[in-house]
Amino acid sequence: MSGSVVGKLDAAIVEHLSAPRGRSLWQDAFLRLRHNRAAMVAGTVLGTIVLAALIVPLISSYNYYTPQWALLDTAPTLHGGHIFGTDDLGRDLLVRVMWGCRISLMIGIVASLVSVIIGVTWGAVAGYVGGSIDSLMMRVVDILYAVPFIPFVIVLVVLFGRNIFLMFVAIGVVSWLDIARIVRGQTLSLRNKEFIEAARAAGVRGPSIVFRHLVPNLLGIVIIYATLTVPSVILFEAFLSFLGLGVQAPMTSLGVLVSDGAGELQSYPYLLLIPAAFLALIVYCLNFLGDGLCEALDPKDR
Amino acid sequence: MIRYTLRRLLTAIPTMLVIISLAFLLLHAAPGGPFDSDKPVTPAIKLNIERMYHLDEPLYKQYFRYLGNILRGDFGPSYQYRDTTVNGIIREGFPVDIVIGGVALLAALLIGLPIGIVAALRRNSAWDHVPMGLTMIGISVPVFVIGPILILLFAVTLHWLPAGGWDGSLPRVILPALALSAPYIAYVARLMRGSMGEVMNSPFILMARAKGVPEHTIVLRHAMKPALIPIVSFLGPAIAGVITGSIVIETVFGLPGIGRAFVDGALNRDYTVVLGVTVLYGALIVACNFLADLSYSVLDPKVRYR
Numbered sequence: 001m002s003g004s005v006v007g008k009l010d011a012a013i014v015e016h017l018s019a020p021r022g023r024s025l026w027q028d029a030f031l032r033l034r035h036n037r038a039a040m041v042a043g044t045v046l047g048t049i050v051l052a053a054l055i056v057p058l059i060s061s062y063n064y065y066t067p068q069w070a071l072l073d074t075a076p077t078l079h080g081g082h083i084f085g086t087d088d089l090g091r092d093l094l095v096r097v098m099w100g101c102r103i104s105l106m107i108g109i110v111a112s113l114v115s116v117i118i119g120v121t122w123g124a125v126a127g128y129v130g131g132s133i134d135s136l137m138m139r140v141v142d143i144l145y146a147v148p149f150i151p152f153v154i155v156l157v158v159l160f161g162r163n164i165f166l167m168f169v170a171i172g173v174v175s176w177l178d179i180a181r182i183v184r185g186q187t188l189s190l191r192n193k194e195f196i197e198a199a200r201a202a203g204v205r206g207p208s209i210v211f212r213h214l215v216p217n218l219l220g221i222v223i224i225y226a227t228l229t230v231p232s233v234i235l236f237e238a239f240l241s242f243l244g245l246g247v248q249a250p251m252t253s254l255g256v257l258v259s260d261g262a263g264e265l266q267s268y269p270y271l272l273l274i275p276a277a278f279l280a281l282i283v284y285c286l287n288f289l290g291d292g293l294c295e296a297l298d299p300k301d302r
Numbered sequence: 303m304i305r306y307t308l309r310r311l312l313t314a315i316p317t318m319l320v321i322i323s324l325a326f327l328l329l330h331a332a333p334g335g336p337f338d339s340d341k342p343v344t345p346a347i348k349l350n351i352e353r354m355y356h357l358d359e360p361l362y363k364q365y366f367r368y369l370g371n372i373l374r375g376d377f378g379p380s381y382q383y384r385d386t387t388v389n390g391i392i393r394e395g396f397p398v399d400i401v402i403g404g405v406a407l408l409a410a411l412l413i414g415l416p417i418g419i420v421a422a423l424r425r426n427s428a429w430d431h432v433p434m435g436l437t438m439i440g441i442s443v444p445v446f447v448i449g450p451i452l453i454l455l456f457a458v459t460l461h462w463l464p465a466g467g468w469d470g471s472l473p474r475v476i477l478p479a480l481a482l483s484a485p486y487i488a489y490v491a492r493l494m495r496g497s498m499g500e501v502m503n504s505p506f507i508l509m510a511r512a513k514g515v516p517e518h519t520i521v522l523r524h525a526m527k528p529a530l531i532p533i534v535s536f537l538g539p540a541i542a543g544v545i546t547g548s549i550v551i552e553t554v555f556g557l558p559g560i561g562r563a564f565v566d567g568a569l570n571r572d573y574t575v576v577l578g579v580t581v582l583y584g585a586l587i588v589a590c591n592f593l594a595d596l597s598y599s600v601l602d603p604k605v606r607y608r
Contacts, residue, residue, distance in 0.1 A: 143317045146591065147324065148583035150546050151564060155325075155576060158568040159332035235444055242446045242550055243565055258447055262554075265450045266458065276447045283442040 029220070032296040039292025042285035049282060053101035062092035064099045065250035073268050084274050088264070096252050097275050101282065103253040107168060107237045108230040114172025116226050119179025120218065124210050126180070127187025138184065141177050149174040153236075157245045164247060167240065171233050179225050186218050220297040227290035231283040238279060254279040303599065310595060314588050321584035322372065322577075326365055329573050355381065368577070377578035382570045388578035395560035396582075398468060402551065402559070403544035405479035410486035410540070415533070417487075418494025423521065425499060437491045440484035445547070449481040449554035466555040478555040482544055493536055498529045531601050538594025542587040 033039055057064070061081070068090030076085040076093075084093035126137040156170045190196065191214070199213050238255030240246045242262075247253045254275050261272030352358045356367060371378060377388035417437060421430040440448075456477060457465035463473050501507065502525055510520050549561030560579055567575030 142313075143320050146317045146584055146587045147321055148542070148546055148580055148587055150549065151576070151580045151583055152325075152328075154565065154568050155328060155332075155580070159328070159571075231442070238444045239446075239550060242444070243553070255444075258444060262446055262450045265454055272447065272450070276443065279444070279447075280439070280442040284438060287438060287441065 029293075029296040033292055036292040036295065038288050039296075042288035042292070045281060046285040046289065049101055049278065049285075050105065053098045053105070056098040057095055057102075060092065060095045060098075062095045064091060064096045064252060067091060073271075075268075076270050076274070085268075085270055087260070087271060088268075093271070093274060096257060097254075097278055100252050100254040100257045100275060101278055103164070103247060103251065104234050104237060104255065104279070105230075105282070107164065107171075107253065108234040110168045111171040111175070111233040112226050112229040114168060115176040115229060116179055116222055118172070119176035120183050120215060120222055122176065123180040123183030123185075124187050124214050124218065127184040128191050128206070128210050128214060130188075130191075134184075138181075141180055144174075145177055147174075150239075153240070154243070154245065157240060164251075167237065167246070171236055175229060175233065179222065179229075182221055182225065183218055186221060187214055190214055190217055224290055224294045224297060227286060227293055231286040231290075234279070234283060234286075254282070306599070307596065310592055314592060317588055318581075318584060322369065322581055323365075325577050325580040325584075326368060329577060330361060330364075332571070355379070372581065377581070378574040380567075380572055380575055382567065382572040382575070388574050391563050391575060392560055392578065392582060395558055395563055398552075398557055398559040399545050399548050399561065401470070401475060402478050402482060402548055402557065403541065405475050406483035406544050407486065407537070407540060409479060409483040410490050411533075413483070414487040414490025415494050418491040419498050419521065419529075421491065421495040422498035422502065430495075434491060434495065437488040440486075440488040443484070444550075445481055445484065446550050446554055448484050449478070449551065452477050452481055453554075466557070468557050478548075478551045478557060481554070482548060482551050486540055486544065489536065489540070490533060493532050494529065497532045498525065501525045501529045504528075527601070531598065534597050534601060535594045538590040538592075539587075541590045542583070545586060546583050 068086065070090065072086065072090045073088055074082055074086045074090075076083060082092050082094065084097060087093055087096065122137060122141070126134045153170045153174060157167060160166055196209060196213060199209050204213070234254070237246055237253060238258060241253060241255030242259040246255050246259075249256075257275035258272060258279055261268075261275055265272050349358065356364060359367070368378070375389075377392065379387050380391060414437070417433045421434050424430055453465045456463045463477050465477075466474075468474060502521075507520060507525060510524050515524070546561070548557075548559055549565060551557065552559040552562045553565075560582075563575060564579040566572070567579070
């Protein structure tokens with residue numbers, strides 16, 4: 001009995017070894033990404049920051065909101081527990097910066113997700129359906145392109161309260177236009193391919209074709225774009241925080257920390273430089289990672 | 303060409319209508335009115351104020367009144383500052399933004415283009431990686447960090463330039479314009495690197511080389527014009543970007559532009575100022591995109607519009 005199992009296994013191994021091993025698009029891309037030193041360094045740095053942001057607030061003996069009146073604006077030091085120093089209310093800057101990274105990354109990722117979901121759906125439907133619906137949907141995108149979006153988000157945030165959730169939505173809703181255009185273009189070139197034809201011949205319905213067959217094939221370009229949207233959203237959040245419209249105290253974000261620090265640059269430069277360095281590092285790394293993914297997934301460079 | 307121009311001009315009308323309507327409805331849907339106040343005001347007085355500004359009329363009447371006024375170039379009075387109109391605010395603030403934005407864009411081109419060209423010609427060398435990596439700082443560091451650092455460096459420490467304020471003189475323009483241009487230097491350099499690289503690989507450059515044209519003539523005379531096309535089309539959004547993006551710069555350097563007036567207006571529910579500035583920004587974006595598309599057809603013989 002055991003002999004037959006071994007026999008089956010052997011057969012499987014032989015088959016496995018003799019079959020030509022094809023590499024999928026994703027394996028291919030991953031291999032190429034691994035050879036891109038800038039992207040790998042960026043990815044590692046980013047991973048480290050994310051890990052630190054998740055772990056440090058858990059193990060630190062300080063929290064982000066309790067003032068320590070005896071320790072206002074102490075400079076960074078290796079002894080005494082406040083490695084990054086404390087802010088103008090005596091709160092530990094390390095913990096606050098890590099919380100800032102958490103919140104900024106979260107805003108960046110959620111807002112990018114919102115814009116990706118809207119953009120991909122809009123673009124894929126327009127490209128797949130085609131005809132007058134396509135031109136109508138793209139007209140809408142053209143018109144929205146001309147909407148001055150910084151003022152609109154400011155108005156939205158000012159008028160409808162300053163909660164984080166609204167900020168995700170507001171930023172996500174205004175930044176889906178590029179993704180919609182790109183996805184539509186890709187869909188147009190995909191929709192006459194044989195596999196779509198086959199799906200249609202097999203009786204698959206329109207919505208299933210769009211989401212089961214088209215969208216997975218657009219994933220590469222969508223991932224590239226999402227990676228590049230996250231840093232721009234993080235910067236935009238920082239911009240809103242600078243205008244006093246961002247995350248509300250005592251909760252913090254990198255944008256809040258940086259704009260608070262900018263006011264005290266002359267007397268306490270570390271209050272600006274440390275959070276600014278984290279902000280710049282995250283944005284820098286995401287941009288490099290996006291460029292690396294772009295090269296890795298772009299079939300033109302093969 | 304003329305038909306294309308006309309068609310584009312016609313599509314600008316619905317676009318502007320959508321922008322105006324969106325902004326108008328958004329502001330009127332918002333909770334709280336411009337004349338809400340912490341101090342109790344008798345209903346009769348409040349009604350009188352609202353009547354004076356036609357806020358007691360039904361929404362559609364207010365909307366068409368506003369449209370009519372805009373067509374006549376009248377953005378209405380400011381609800382917050384009794385002695386000025388939105389037109390007045392724009393007339394005072396807009397020139398500041400135009401000067402800062404214009405100098406910023408010029409700086410972006412003067413710095414970004416050479417970096418991009420050199421990076422494209424010396425691809426994957428130190429001439430490519432170092433300057434391109436440096437320009438990335440402009441994208442990664444927010445303007446309101448670059449601004450104070452520039453002030454600390456050039457105004458406080460070196461005393462070369464004034465730290466802020468506005469009198470229209472060049473020294474006061476330089477720092478804000480430089481801070482504003484930082485991300486655009488990066489965009490221009492990246493775009494130019496890409497397009498120059500592509501053009502230098504095209505057959506007509508090979509042909510020029512084969513004829514023995516010297517390299518700098520090839521780059522400056524043959525490759526430059528086609529390589530600039532993406533830059534020109536980027537200029538449309540960039541002009542709109544430097545002007546709407548100057549909101550932060552105005553705060554950092556204490557400049558009297560309309561960006562600051564806009565944010566104050568939004569915080570004080572000064573509807574007419576917010577609406578007026580939004581409409582102005584929208585018109586600016588529409589106009590810039592239009593000009594960018596037109597210049598496309600002039601520069602690129604391959605693009606022929608029907």
